[in-house]
Each structure stands twice: as structure tokens, then as C-alpha cells.
Amino acid sequence: MRINLLLYLMAVSISVSQPVTISGTVINDKGKPLVGANVFLEGTVLGAATDLSGYYIIERVPSDRFYKISARYIGHRMTTKDIATEEGKPITVDFELVMSLVDLDEVVVAASFSERKKRAQASPVTIISQDDLRRLPVRSIDEVLTGKVPGGYANLPSRPGQNNSAFTLRGGTSGSGRPLGDVKIYIDGVELLGFDMQSYPGIADFIDPDDIEKIEVLRGPMGSTLHGSNAQSGIIHIFTKKGSRSRKTVMKLKFARKITQAPILDDDAVGQETTFSMSGGNSSSASYNIGFNNSIDQEVMPGNGRDIERLKVHGSVNAKIGTAVIDVKTYHSWGQQGFISNLYHLLEYKEDRSWTNAPEHWDDSLASGGTSYYKPGFSLNITQSFTQDWYQSLVIGNDSKKFLYKKYYANSGQGYLTENWNRYTLNYFWHYKKKISNSFNIDLTTGTQRTMSNHVRLSGSMDERKDQYYYEDFDDVSIVDQSNQNSGYYGELVIDYKDRIYLTIGERVEQNEYFGKDYGTHYSPRLGLSYLSEIGGMIIKSRAAWGSGGINPPKAMQALPSESNYSINIGNPDLRPERQSGYELGGDFYFGDNFFVEVTYFDQLFLDGIANDPSIDDLQTIKQEYWYINLGQIINKGWELAAKTRVGPLDISANYSILDSRWGEDSLRQNDPVYEGFFDKGTRRNDVPSSTGNLSLVYNVPGFSPKSTKGGSVALDISYIGKKKGRDWLLYYDGQYNPDVSPFSYYSKDLLMHYKPFNSVRLRFNYWVTNKASVFLDIRNLTEHTDISRSIIEPALGKQVMMGIDFTI
Structure with a gap:
């Protein structure tokens, strides 16, 4: 009996097939390795990404089976091959991917959290790939939107390294004055601190731009409704790089020198930047990526002698455990800078325009002291696959910032401000696909999202300088402690008919503590339809979408009663979130592999703007009452056009947008003579350009020697900002400070003017002198345009030159 059992177990062990390994390389049609290409076995959860050599390896593949193996890389046509595995025989499968602008099989996540091919998206998605970022790196959110995204617009920054808050998508929406409180920014699935919590959110203050793998931008409420409050104008999702599972450790080092024109100083401001990163792992299950970035920049305006200093550190670990993939990332940044006199350059206007009533402090507006911040954050992403068509995902993360402001004047009091912001994100969803017949497939995503945000602010004035202050040290202390919870449940169903027609139905149900207490639950629905057809060699994707989104009140606690030394907010329990709804119609046209055109028309209506109403004030009381x-x-209406093509070694991309943003019905301000018709129905809004455009030319330079096979590129990027209406700030200051000019009210029609269109030009060159070292030259604002349309005290930076060298070891 024992002998028979032993023979049985031996037979079973022999009959169990041993898994095999599949490996190979992925190159482009010019023979260059493609880094980060995805190789996967269709119908399974098995796959891998290529390393710096274009090499991949997939282990533990069941033997004695037939598979379809595919390789995919952004900007290239996906290739699929048939293979058969045999026990004990490793397989080598190499891929050569042809460059192609047909990106319908690109996987995006910005619209619905889960992975979904671009062909199923009913709203336009802009993908800024790793190759795009290598040719023209970005350093702030405004550079993401300016030129690269149709319908995007941003003012030029006014200080080195500044995160520019004055940018919009499709004209923006907020009636309360926030520049962009309605675009939500994510990094690796974690929601960042936005304009509802702090000013100037961006990417340069906490992440090294060289660490970005790709960026997805989704514009309009038609595709962003599942993301909830503060996403009604769009989504910006940033994905950072992961380490390679190659056993080879790769180190990168960059040194850069920066020169920025500072005409106010009649000199140049210089800076320097150093970056180091290291990545590696093993061939099967784990990888890592760590690095730091340090930069020092001189000020471009008169200051108190302190430079702008920043240090950023990041690290990530990615591991595959069974059917689960775990990705942990953390980032930390520190920064400090002194104070500048942003009034200094007004002294020239003071003399030229006879501003004899200008304040005396203009002549001596410098203060000692400075600001500093610490910004930590982390993300944990866990994705577990049950089958090839069913997986669940959990994202937990935090984005924080601690800010300290100390300012000392020689002849006046000392100012002190400290602020802490925190936002915690938890997002859980599962994604399921099923073939229900030969013609129909369904794709379902459903989940829940929680965000918890808090803001603590302490400010006041002191009589003496200290390293640490306590509550009793202040003469007129002010403390603000605000918190907010947002919870939502969402679901989206995509019905696919023969891989050609896609119907999208989605809904988000949400509650937010910033809403009025009697408002209740907010609903954000969406509908979408896309249809693929072919005419000759042309592929056409027709699409239509409708959606509605909301945004919580822009100032915390607006719905709740509050009281200050001068006024009383009686509260409004029925205060609703600001909302936007609209539709868009468009088409994507692919002419072979080398020509692509995208056309979109959008019509969006913003409702329920929030404003202060003092009409309920009781004149018999001392304090002003309002709610x-x-x-x-x-x-907001407009057209968006984008096009890409390749002509030999030259890549050409362009976009052009027509923006028509006007005031609609306004029951309060249109009946108030104080506003002098500023908000009249049909009046074009200030600071929104009538059109924007971009032309980008990239010439790919080949390598000329065996020691330099990588070559390089020369990129010319021209951004166009059309005519826009705004205030004549010089005339406004004339009225304030020139005794011969009558003062103007802030809303006077006599102040309105049209600023002329302008171009901003960027030129970048990089070349690999060896296969391990490259040089680069990057010139921004080549035309030296100085824009004062939004603020006379913050003119745009002049020409900026960065040059340096990159090493790969």
C-alpha cells in the first residue's frame, strides 16, 4: 500500500509541468532600446517592463500552453506574437516596435482611476510621455498646461522656481476669484493639496521633474466627475518613475548652471542645480528608485541677500508578491528664501508718471527675515489581480506642508506666521471586465474615496526676535483651525460593442463638510459615447460626452456662522457647491502612422458662484452682518484643435484653442451700480485669452560614432497667447498716486483695456557625446516677453538659460 502511494505521488510530481522563463529585448525601428516598454501575456496577469537596455524577463510562466505575447510603448504601434511554451525550454522573444501616432491602445487612468484604453475614452486625454519630458522637461504645473494641453493657459512665472497659480483649463470657472480651484492634481493616485487649502500648489516644490514618467491631463467636467469636488474643470495626474527589475544598478547624475535676466537689478541672477538618482532591483519581483535634487537661485529683484534654496529627496520600492503588486513612494522637500521688494521697480513709474502721493515705504520696503517650508508626502498603492479580468486597488497617501514666515522691519513691528496643511487620501476600487457575448463586453469600475484635510494657521506681531514663539509672546494673535472631510462613492460602466462602439455611464455620490448643512448629498453624473470607424487608411474616433461636477466653497467654513472684530457671518445652511456642467463633441483622426488630428467643441455652464452678500446687514448694529x-x-465655449506628424527625423506637434468665457446671469452684482456693469451678462471675462496656441518642432539628431549611438535632439517650442481683456494697472495707479488724475474705482470700465497677443519661445538642445554622458542647453522665454497683465508688481521673468551635463553610470 505504501509503495503504491509513493509511486502515485512520484507520478503526480512528474506530471506537474515546470514553469518556464520568457525574455528578450524591445527596440524601435532604428535599433534603439525602448526603456519602460510593457511586455505582457494577453489573458493573464503576467508581464514585465524593460530596463535601460530594453531587456525584459517574465518568470514562472506555465509550460505546455499557447500564448499571445504583446509589447507596448507610448508613441509606437503595439506588436503581438504567438508563442508556445515547453517544459524546460526558456523562450526568447524580441520585439521591434514601429513608431506610430495611433495611440488608441494606450492605457490611461485619469478619467476613471482604473486602467482603460484610450479608444474607450469619450473625453479627450492629453498624454505627455517620457520621451516628451526628456525633450522638453517641465518644472511646474504652468509649463504642463502652456502649449502642451489644448485649452490650457498660464501666466509666465515672476520668480525662479515659482509655482504659478494663475493658470486655467478652458477658461476656468470660479466666480470667487480663485485662479484654478477646480482642477484636481494627483501624483501616483494621491490627491495633492489644492487651492481650497493653500496657495501656489505645484510640482517643483516637492518633486524633481526628472523623476516624472508621464503626465495625463483630462479637461472639462465631462470626464472628471468621478473625482468629486474641485475637479470640475479637469484632472492633472502625474506618474513618477519606478526602478528597473534588472539586477543592474543604474545611477544618474546631473549638473546644471542657470542664468536669468534681472533687468530690475541691471544684472543677471545665477543659479545651480545638482541631481542624483539610483535605481535597480532584481529580475523577478522587486525594484527601487532613490534620489535627490538640490538647487540654489539668486533673486531677480532687490532682496535682503538670501537666495532661493531647495532640497528634494525621493524614494520608491515596487514589489510583486504573488498576484499583488505593491508600490511605496515617499518624497520630502525643504526650502527657504529671503524677502524681496516687489515694489522696487515701481520707483521708476513713480518718477515717470508723477506719482507724488506714492507711499513712503516704497523707498525702503526691504525687510529682514525670510520664509521656509518642509513638505513631506507618501503613497502606498496595492493592486491585486484575482483573474486577468478582475482586480482590486487600494491607494493610501498623504500630502503635507509646513510653512514658516518671519519678517522684521527696522522701524516697525515684527510679523510672524506659521501654517500647517495636511491632506490624507484613501481610495479603494475594483475593476471587472467580462465578455457577455461575441459582440458585447462590459467594463465596470466601482469604489469609494475619502479625503481628510486640515489647516492650522497662527499669526501675529511681536516686540522681540526669537527662534521659537509661544502664544503669550504675541500682541494680536490670530489662530485659524480648519478641517474638512470629503467622502464619495463612484461607479462607471463601459459597454463595448465589437471593440468599436463604447457607451460610458458614470456617477459619483458625495458629501463634503464645506457644503451647507442642509444641502445634503451632491451628485455628479456623466455620459459618454465613442465610435471607431475606418475609411481607407484613415481611422476615425468620433466622441461625445456630457458631465456635471461640483466644487466646495472656496473659503473654509463659509456656510457656518462666524464672527470677527468687525463683522458677523450669519451662516447659510443652504449654501450649495459651485457647479459646472457641459457637453463636448469631437473626433480623433489618424492618417496612417504619422499624422494625427484632434478636434473638440465644448460648451460648459458654471452655476452657483459663491459671493459675499451684505444686503442683510442690520444698520442698527455695530458690526456688519453678511452671509x-x-x-x-x-x-465657457470654445474649440480645441491638436495635430501631430513626423517627417523623417522631424517631429511636429501643434495645437490651437479658441476660448469664449463670458459672464451669465448674476442676480446680485448685475443690479449693483458699484460694479459699473463689470459683471453684465455677455461681458467677456478678464484675464482669459481669446485664443492660445503652440507649435513644437523636434529634430532628432543621430549618433555619429560608435561611442555615441544615442544621438540627441533639438527642440523649438513656440507658445502663443492671444488677445485678452484686463485692467490697465498703470492707469489705476495714476488715479491712486497722481494728484492730477481722478481716482478710479476697482470696477471702473475706464480701466479696461485689451492686452496684445504675444509669443513665448523656448529652445532646447541635448546630445549624448558618449553613451553615458550628454550635454544640454535650455533657453526659456527667448523673446524676453514681460507680462504685467495680472499684476504690475509681479512682471514675468526675463530670458532664462540653463546648461549642464547628464551622466548615466
Whole structure:
């Protein structure tokens, strides 16, 4: 009996097939390795990404089976091959991917959290790939939107390394004055601190731009509704790089020198930057990526002698455990800078325009002291696959910032401010696909998202300088402690008919503590339809979408009663979130592999803008009484066009947008003579250009020697900002400080003017002198345009030159 059992177990062990290994390389049609290409076995959860040599390896593949293996890389046509595995025989499968602008099989996540091919998206998605970022790196959110995204617009920054908050998508929406409180920014699935919590959110203050793998931008409420409050104008999702599972450790080192024109100083401001990163792992299950970035920049305006200093550190670990993939990332940044006199350059205007009533402190506006910050954050992403068509995902993360402000004047009091912001994100969803017949497939994503945000602010004035202050040290202390929870449940169903027609139905149900207590639950629905057809050699994707989104009140606690030394907010329990809804129609046209055109028309209506209403004030009381109410409409309409093509070694991309942003109905401000018709229905809004455009030319330079096979590129990027209406700030200051000019009210029609269109030009060159070292030259604002349309005290930076060298070891 024992002998028979032993023979049985031996037979079973022999009959169990041993898994095999599949490996190979992925190159482009010019023979260059493609880094980060995805190779996967269709119908399974098995796959891998290529390393710096274009090499991949997939282990533990069941033997004695037939598979389809595919390789995919952004900007290239996906290739699929048939293979058969045999026990004990490793397989080598190499891929040569042909460059192609047909990106319908690109996987995006910005619209619905889960992975979904671009062909199923009913709203346009802009993908800024790793190759795009290598040719033209970005350093702030405004550079993401300016030129690269149709319908995007941003003012030029005014200080080195500044995160520019004055940018919009499709004209923006907020009637309360926030520049962009309605675009939500994610990094690796974690929601960042936005304009509802702090000013100037961006990417340069906490992440090294060289660490970005790709960026997805989704514009309009038609595709962003599942993301909830503060996403009604779009989504910006940043994905950072992961380490390679190659056993080879790769180190990268960059040294750069920066020169920025500072005409106010009649000199140049210089800076320097150093970057180091190291990545590696093993061939099967784990990888890592660590690095740091340090930069020092001189000020471009008169200051108190302190430079702008920043240090960023990041690290990530990615591991595959069974059917689960775990990705952990953390980032930390520190920064400090002194104070500048942003009034200094007004002294020239003071003399030329006879501003004899200008304040005396203009002549001596410098203060000692400075600001500093610490910004930590982390993300944990866990994705577990049950089958090839069913997986669940959990994202937990935090984005924080601690800010300290100390300012000392020689002849006046000392100012002190400290602020702490925190935002915690938890997002859980599962994604399921099923073939229900030969013609129909369904794709379902459903989940829940929680965000918890808090803001603590302490400010006041002191009589003496200290390293540490306590509550009793302040003469007029002010403390603000705000917190907010947002919870939502969402679901989206995509019905696919023969891989040609896609119907999208989605809904998010949300509650937010910033809403009025009697408002209740907010609903954000969406509908979408896309249809693929072929005419000759042309592929056409027709699409239509409708959606509605909301944004919580822009100032914390507006719905709740509050009281200050001078006024009383009686509260409004019915205060609704600002909302936007709209539709878009468009098409994507692919002419072979080398020509692509995208056309979109959008019509969006913004409702329930929030404003202060003092009409309820009781004149018999000492303090002014007011409340916040919903009012006002903004009508945003426009056209967006984008095109890409390749002509030999030259890559050409262009976009052009027509923006028509006007005030709609406004029950309060349109009846108030104080506003002098500023908000009249049909009046074009200030600071929104009538059109924007971009032309980008990239010439790919080949390598000329065996020691330099990588070559390089020369990129010319021209951004166009069309005519826009705004205030004549010089005339406004004339009225304030020139005794011969009558003062103007802030809303006077006599102040309105049209700023002329302008171009901003960027030129970048990089070349690998060896296969391990490259040099680069990057010139921004080559035309030296100085823009004062939004603020006379913050002119745009002049020409900026960066040059340096990159090493790969």
C-alpha cells in the first residue's frame, strides 16, 4: 500500500509541468532600446517592463500552453506574437516596435482611476510621455498646461522656481476669484493639496521633474466627475518613475548652471542645480528608485541677500508578491528664501508718471527675515489581480506642508506666521471586465474615496526676535483651525460593442463638510459615447460626452456662522457647491502612422458662484452682518484643435484653442451700480485669452560614432497667447498716486483695456557625446516677453538659460 502511494505521488510530481522563463529585448525601428516598454501575456496577469537596455524577463510562466505575447510603448504601434511554451525550454522573444501616432491602445487612468484604453475614452486625454519630458522637461504645473494641453493657459512665472497659480483649463470657472480651484492634481493616485487649502500648489516644490514618467491631463467636467469636488474643470495626474527589475544598478547624475535676466537689478541672477538618482532591483519581483535634487537661485529683484534654496529627496520600492503588486513612494522637500521688494521697480513709474502721493515705504520696503517650508508626502498603492479580468486597488497617501514666515522691519513691528496643511487620501476600487457575448463586453469600475484635510494657521506681531514663539509672546494673535472631510462613492460602466462602439455611464455620490448643512448629498453624473470607424487608411474616433461636477466653497467654513472684530457671518445652511456642467463633441483622426488630428467643441455652464452678500446687514448694529450666497453664471465655449506628424527625423506637434468665457446671469452684482456693469451678462471675462496656441518642432539628431549611438535632439517650442481683456494697472495707479488724475474705482470700465497677443519661445538642445554622458542647453522665454497683465508688481521673468551635463553610470 505504501509503495503504491509513493509511486502515485512520484507520478503526480512528474506530471506537474515546470514553469518556464520568457525574455528578450524591445527596440524601435532604428535599433534603439525602448526603456519602460510593457511586455505582457494577453489573458493573464503576467508581464514585465524593460530596463535601460530594453531587456525584459517574465518568470514562472506555465509550460505546455499557447500564448499571445504583446509589447507596448507610448508613441509606437503595439506588436503581438504567438508563442508556445515547453517544459524546460526558456523562450526568447524580441520585439521591434514601429513608431506610430495611433495611440488608441494606450492605457490611461485619469478619467476613471482604473486602467482603460484610450479608444474607450469619450473625453479627450492629453498624454505627455517620457520621451516628451526628456525633450522638453517641465518644472511646474504652468509649463504642463502652456502649449502642451489644448485649452490650457498660464501666466509666465515672476520668480525662479515659482509655482504659478494663475493658470486655467478652458477658461476656468470660479466666480470667487480663485485662479484654478477646480482642477484636481494627483501624483501616483494621491490627491495633492489644492487651492481650497493653500496657495501656489505645484510640482517643483516637492518633486524633481526628472523623476516624472508621464503626465495625463483630462479637461472639462465631462470626464472628471468621478473625482468629486474641485475637479470640475479637469484632472492633472502625474506618474513618477519606478526602478528597473534588472539586477543592474543604474545611477544618474546631473549638473546644471542657470542664468536669468534681472533687468530690475541691471544684472543677471545665477543659479545651480545638482541631481542624483539610483535605481535597480532584481529580475523577478522587486525594484527601487532613490534620489535627490538640490538647487540654489539668486533673486531677480532687490532682496535682503538670501537666495532661493531647495532640497528634494525621493524614494520608491515596487514589489510583486504573488498576484499583488505593491508600490511605496515617499518624497520630502525643504526650502527657504529671503524677502524681496516687489515694489522696487515701481520707483521708476513713480518718477515717470508723477506719482507724488506714492507711499513712503516704497523707498525702503526691504525687510529682514525670510520664509521656509518642509513638505513631506507618501503613497502606498496595492493592486491585486484575482483573474486577468478582475482586480482590486487600494491607494493610501498623504500630502503635507509646513510653512514658516518671519519678517522684521527696522522701524516697525515684527510679523510672524506659521501654517500647517495636511491632506490624507484613501481610495479603494475594483475593476471587472467580462465578455457577455461575441459582440458585447462590459467594463465596470466601482469604489469609494475619502479625503481628510486640515489647516492650522497662527499669526501675529511681536516686540522681540526669537527662534521659537509661544502664544503669550504675541500682541494680536490670530489662530485659524480648519478641517474638512470629503467622502464619495463612484461607479462607471463601459459597454463595448465589437471593440468599436463604447457607451460610458458614470456617477459619483458625495458629501463634503464645506457644503451647507442642509444641502445634503451632491451628485455628479456623466455620459459618454465613442465610435471607431475606418475609411481607407484613415481611422476615425468620433466622441461625445456630457458631465456635471461640483466644487466646495472656496473659503473654509463659509456656510457656518462666524464672527470677527468687525463683522458677523450669519451662516447659510443652504449654501450649495459651485457647479459646472457641459457637453463636448469631437473626433480623433489618424492618417496612417504619422499624422494625427484632434478636434473638440465644448460648451460648459458654471452655476452657483459663491459671493459675499451684505444686503442683510442690520444698520442698527455695530458690526456688519453678511452671509455667503450662491449667484452668478459663467459660460465657457470654445474649440480645441491638436495635430501631430513626423517627417523623417522631424517631429511636429501643434495645437490651437479658441476660448469664449463670458459672464451669465448674476442676480446680485448685475443690479449693483458699484460694479459699473463689470459683471453684465455677455461681458467677456478678464484675464482669459481669446485664443492660445503652440507649435513644437523636434529634430532628432543621430549618433555619429560608435561611442555615441544615442544621438540627441533639438527642440523649438513656440507658445502663443492671444488677445485678452484686463485692467490697465498703470492707469489705476495714476488715479491712486497722481494728484492730477481722478481716482478710479476697482470696477471702473475706464480701466479696461485689451492686452496684445504675444509669443513665448523656448529652445532646447541635448546630445549624448558618449553613451553615458550628454550635454544640454535650455533657453526659456527667448523673446524676453514681460507680462504685467495680472499684476504690475509681479512682471514675468526675463530670458532664462540653463546648461549642464547628464551622466548615466
